[in-house]
Amino acid sequence: MVWTDEKVKLLVQYWESGQSITQIGKQLGMTRNAVVGKAHRIGLAKRASPIMRSDKPAQPRVAPAHGGNGGGHAPHTASAGPAPAPRPAPVRVKDEAAVPHAPAQHGNQLTPAMLAALTPTTGPRCKWPIGDPKTADFDFCDHVSLPGKPYCASHCAQAYTNWNPESAVEAVKAINAA
DNA sequence: CCCTGATTCGC
DNA sequence: GCGAATCAGG
Numbered sequence: 001m002v003w004t005d006e007k008v009k010l011l012v013q014y015w016e017s018g019q020s021i022t023q024i025g026k027q028l029g030m031t032r033n034a035v036v037g038k039a040h041r042i043g044l045a046k047r048a049s050p051i052m053r054s055d056k057p058a059q060p061r062v063a064p065a066h067g068g069n070g071g072g073h074a075p076h077t078a079s080a081g082p083a084p085a086p087r088p089a090p091v092r093v094k095d096e097a098a099v100p101h102a103p104a105q106h107g108n109q110l111t112p113a114m115l116a117a118l119t120p121t122t123g124p125r126c127k128w129p130i131g132d133p134k135t136a137d138f139d140f141c142d143h144v145s146l147p148g149k150p151y152c153a154s155h156c157a158q159a160y161t162n163w164n165p166e167s168a169v170e171a172v173k174a175i176n177a178a
Numbered sequence: 179c180c181c182t183g184a185t186t187c188g189c
Numbered sequence: 190g191c192g193a194a195t196c197a198g199g
Contacts, residue, residue, distance in 0.1 A: 001191065021183060034192050036183065041190070047183070 001034055006150075008042065009159055011035060013129065015044050126152035128159070147172060 007028060014024040025032040127150040128141035143152035146168060157163045
């Protein structure tokens with residue numbers, strides 16, 4: 001899988017939209033494993049995990065199937081080893097109370113004046129996903145996109161957390177001047 | 179048995 | 190870095 005910048009952005013957006021890993025994976029055309037793997041690799045916020053891994057039992061991974069292996073089969077619910085390892089109850093704290101939503105609207109304030117300066121009167125539409133692309137209630141933002149960006153000004157501010165509207169204004173000025 | 183997300187580890 | 194296999198809870 002090639003994690004392009006666009007893919008990562010989409011992933012992040014869907015992730016922060018509260019969609020399930022499976023949904024995101026389907027929409028991006030990959031397995032949920034790939035999604036969650038990438039997610040935790042790039043450090044996306046963990047969500048409410050149904051489970052809590054109390055320990056690291058160091059599971060024997062699937063046999064590499066080199067040479068011959070006389071058989072052997074790992075059942076779905078393997079357990080009951082003759083090793084009663086006493087654990088000192090390493091309870092993993094589960095604070096994080098809530099609201100997976102709430103986009104991190106920080107420093108980048110977008111004033112109406114900036115918006116007016118940024119937004120062209122015509123051009124491609126904002127590709128910000130609204131809702132679930134697989135269902136009927138899906139929609140795009142559909143505002144006019146910023147020059148060179150797939151999103152409108154508002155959603156650029158959401159897509160790029162380090163988005164600086166002022167620099168964007170500068171860029172637009174440069175384009176208009178040229 | 180279905181779903182969910184998390185983690186590990188071979189590649 | 191990637192993701193399938195696996196774990197684990199509901």
